[in-house]
Amino acid sequence: MIGRMRTPTTDPEKTDADKSTPALDESRLQHVLGYLLAIADVPSRKTFFKYIGKPLSLRPVEFSMLTLIAGNTDVTQKQLSQALAIPAPNVTIMLDRLEQREILVRERSETDRRSQYIRLTPAGRTLADKAHAISLRMEEDSILKHLSTGERTMLRELLYKVARTPWKA
Amino acid sequence: MIGRMRTPTTDPEKTDADKSTPALDESRLQHVLGYLLAIADVPSRKTFFKYIGKPLSLRPVEFSMLTLIAGNTDVTQKQLSQALAIPAPNVTIMLDRLEQREILVRERSETDRRSQYIRLTPAGRTLADKAHAISLRMEEDSILKHLSTGERTMLRELLYKVARTPWKA
DNA sequence: TATTGTTATACTCTATAACTATA
């Protein structure tokens, strides 16, 4: 739903557009960035699910994790926890799942034996590369199709700027 | 976490910026709109929580519902369900909570006794007006502070355009 | 004494199935 929405158990292809019920006027919400982020998130997640989630059996967070691990060296769970704002216990569980699928392994650091470096297996590397390749074009082909190149760049830059606002609430 | 995040039980004021652990390079994620939406959602939710969620005891979805109800006449649960992409049973539960707080009441339709019109109580109207007034300025004062007027407009328009893309996945 | 990661657990969110009552 607006504001959330997990990976659906059934295919979300069926656009829930009923024939009858009149739509509500949402003009009093359209200035609210949080609302706009939420409604934009719905097609974004559908796109992700269709192009990556379903074919590669990856959830959004798993994709983000995999991509971060693939793009950095000696990644620790602490780093993942901070980068993705996921509590440490949940990182443990998510990595457990990926390790069971033989996508990655944990390797104790020799210099600080509390830490563990996350290493991709060959299969994990292949999966990460495949997901990355798809991610480069899936949105252009779908939800960003009706935006110009300039608009796409602008949207990404503005979102990043918002995300990285020097924080003072 | 990135992609989600419910209303925190503890105040999320404490920016989780540890001193030591080196940050990960996220460049392989920065082109992914879904990722950008997720990381922009974090400060957006913090802002909402600070300005509306905490002072008015409203969660994001409750705010959206209240605002839609306040801005339309004879709103039914079916309409809310569709507008916010929330399954009907969950609408029931959310409205139960708001009804218990005496923010709204349900009124059976005379023309179709299956439907119910959601009516704000005087207290509900006051709350909706207050929330709306805050929503008009909270983001400009915080996460959008470093964006020009043109950039703010552009961001909102692009997000809306993405959200309303003629749907073909 | 502080930090990395784990285990256990509680609470919330989201979705589905099955039901009631109206149409």
Next chain:
DNA sequence: TATAGTTATAGAGTATAACAATA
């Protein structure tokens, strides 16, 4: 037979506390 709304419940997501091993 179909629709609006409800009840009950399953399952995924999210967070905290308490602990082990290491620094």
